[in-house]
Amino acid sequence: MQMKRMDRSILILLALMAMLVVAISGCTPVVQNTDLPPDNTDEVPEPVTEPDPYLVLVNADNPLSEDLVPNLKTIQGNFKLEEQAADAYLAMKAAAKEDGITLLVISAHRPYATQERLYKNQVQKLINKGRSEADAAVEAAAIVARPGTSEHNTGLAADIVTPSYQNLDPGFAKTDAGKWLAANAHNYGFVLRYPKDKQDITGIIFEPWHFRYVGVEHAARMYEEDLCLEEYLAKK
Numbered sequence: 673m674q675m676k677r678m679d680r681s682i683l684i685l686l687a688l689m690a691m692l693v694v695a696i697s698g699c700t701p702v703v704q705n706t707d708l709p710p711d712n713t714d715e716v717p718e719p720v721t722e723p724d725p726y727l728v729l730v731n732a733d734n735p736l737s738e739d740l741v742p743n744l745k746t747i748q749g750n751f752k753l754e755e756q757a758a759d760a761y762l763a764m765k766a767a768a769k770e771d772g773i774t775l776l777v778i779s780a781h782r783p784y785a786t787q788e789r790l791y792k793n794q795v796q797k798l799i800n801k802g803r804s805e806a807d808a809a810v811e812a813a814a815i816v817a818r819p820g821t822s823e824h825n826t827g828l829a830a831d832i833v834t835p836s837y838q839n840l841d842p843g844f845a846k847t848d849a850g851k852w853l854a855a856n857a858h859n860y861g862f863v864l865r866y867p868k869d870k871q872d873i874t875g876i877i878f879e880p881w882h883f884r885y886v887g888v889e890h891a892a893r894m895y896e897e898d899l900c901l902e903e904y905l906a907k908k
């Protein structure tokens with residue numbers, strides 16, 4: 673009987689110790705699990721969709737970041753375009769040649785730093801003429817695009833003419849090269865960026881020589897639906 677009572681006491685003691693261990697170990701997982709991600713079931717992260725770099729909108733209101741430096745590839749002499757745009761241009765040039773059209777690039781990628789230097793020089797010139805700094809900044813922008821606000825800074829735009837007509841004026845649209853580009857550029861991923869009837873949307877005069885690479889899929893849709901980039905992006 674005596675032994676039995678002692679056994680019971682030991683059993684009770686053991687049970688108490690076991691409860692204590694459970695109580696202690698019940699606390700420890702909080703410490704052990706700090707490496708696990710917090711249980712934020714309320715905050716479901718938004719799926720991250722990277723914007724298509726070939727649809728970048730660059731204009732006076734949407735300047736390009738200074739940090740964005742494209743991987744460039746030479747397309748003609750010292751003229752370079754972003755690699756994918758460059759390959760597309762070379763394919764387009766070869767196709768034009770098969771149709772008896774010679775394409776000639778007279779402007780392509782312009783580095784941000786070049787644009788900045790040109791703009792700053794223009795501002796300084798006007799300040800030297802007696803303008804205030806604020807007036808000079810506004811007046812200069814009408815003559816030289818502010819750094820980052822020219823599509824040429826992206827490496828996705830080129831001014832394309834033909835050896836027999838190198839003027840940057842609306843007359844280029846009437847040349848065989850101008851007609852060929854207007855009708856075929858979209859097959860190579862390029863769009864006529866500043867169409868005649870979209871000046872109020874683009875804010876830029878008709879430029880039948882300025883072509884912008886957006887990729888074949890987007891270019892085809894913009895061509896078929898007669899949308900400039902601003903309209904296309906608003907619709908997407």
Ligand SMILES: [Zn+2]
Pocket residue numbers: 779824829830831881882883
């Ligand atoms: Zn241009």
